[in-house]
Amino acid sequence: MNDRIYMDNCVTSAMAPEVLEAMKPYFGEEFWYPGSFVSTGEASSAAFEGFREVIADALNAAPQEITFTSGGTIANNIALKGLALAHSGEGRHIICSTVDYPDLLTHAAYFEKMGFEVTYLEPDELGFVSAQKLKDAIRDDTILFMSTMVNHVVGTIQPIGEYSQVLAAANHKIWFHVDAGQAFGKLHLDVKALGMDTLSVSAHKIHGPQGIGALYVKKGSRLGAYIHGIKRFEGVQPGGLSLAAMAGFAKAVEIVYKDLDGSIKQLRELSDYLLEQLESQIEYVELNGPRGEGRACHNINVSLDFIEGEAITIMLDMHKITVATGSACASQGLKPSYVLLAMGKNQVQAHGSMKFTLSRYNTKEQIDFTVAKLKEIAAILRERSPLYNAIKKKQEK
């Protein structure tokens, strides 16, 4: 690890050294593809089966229910377009929420263009989308519900199991897709118990390699084919996918799942400590999203009043600290975080929001340093801020 403090792990995370080691053989001597009935193909078939089993075991799925894809977004594409294609004859209504991951929301917009009707469920002020709201939105022609298990901005954990119960109680089949990009490795994720039809995960958010993900498809689900091309072996999206990446993904999962409770506990302790320090050290800090168990163990999102997030991140970057902000000024589209706005936060809260997503490589010492620097930065920027000066004057009076 270099000397940078990296707290933007929900975007991508550092690859574990053990993961790189696990990948190396498949870049070198064992470069073959599975399939053919000769020793080269047999050896890599066996390796592939092993990797797939690791992912399946972690999710409590059968290996045949797991497909490797070239990332979480491609997994979402295969599932969502596949389900909508296969079942568009049964209805034209789809449900999601306004705080879903962009992968799902861009699909919702695409489906609308294709003539589907989409209902967007609203979250409460903590980012929760209740199962009751889903129940109220269901129509006779609803064919699909998609949900983001852990919110990518505020870490809110959605009631996936309750959704499944609501969907099961409907008078017809409604397909259920879950994006678990931020959830995988951060909580217990049992696809059998939770009951969704399809679910996407990604390797590089849990210290695996970039460019590989997986899709769980419950046995018996019917998906239309969205990607066409040569199918080299079952359980992989068409085309050539890197066996090295699969090896790395499996290793990353193995490391986390060796002691899942332990890694959740470690992240939870770090996050709790970070929040405690932020709230006790810095004035005018407000937590966005739920406190405690309703929130994924790696996410802390706060708004710093009177100052703008892009300026904060640039200053933190000078101290070799990487964090994210929901400010419009930091986004290419120049829009503040739609998640925070949907939760009822105002523009200043969205522009001043800071998102910390931690990993097992973060330490308490890093948190101390980061909070100390952030405290300095907040003071400097508030001195320059007309909003802060106005408040101070009011208080003096």
Add this chain to the structure above:
Amino acid sequence: MQYSEKVLQHFMHPQNVGEMENPDATATEGSPACGDQVTMYLKVDKENLIIEDVSFLSYGCASNIATASIITEMAKGKSLEEAKKITWRDAMEALDGLPPVKAHCSVLAADTLQTAISNYEIAHGLKEVPDFSKETIIGELKKIIYPQVGEDIITLKMVKYVGFEEKTGEVLIDLNLMSFDQYRDNVAEEIREHLQKYPEVKDIKINFPS
């Protein structure tokens, strides 16, 4: 594109920051809702009409703060007439450029300086309060930057028509931005923000190609 050394220098160590005691003129542009707001303070030598001192406060991003810093540096010691010629383009050039998507952040600081000068002139009887007209609207539209290229929408010929109905206070603008343009909503929102501050404007209609 990243920030230049000059931008970072002015952002980390801005010049002329802080509220001024007994200024001769002030101006505030932007709003917390848009994510940036700048206040500027002027002290003017009444004999020679020279800007003796200028300072600012900024709620905004790095480019906003850096531009406010450099533009106050550029204005200090200049006559009002000279200072009136300083544009956001000059400030941006002095900063060794800004990423195109951030060009609009530099406009606000430049704007605030010009408004402060204008406020001084009006308060000291050096000019009349200008009548609101179509020209005022076009002047405002020249301050609206299309983020992808970092140029204003008038220069880019994105404005096809500007109308102002004096009796009703209705502004009518035809914009040549297609529905799939990712910045269309941003541009429309900025137009509204720029025009809403005029009491003469009662209604703003923005049309796009269908």
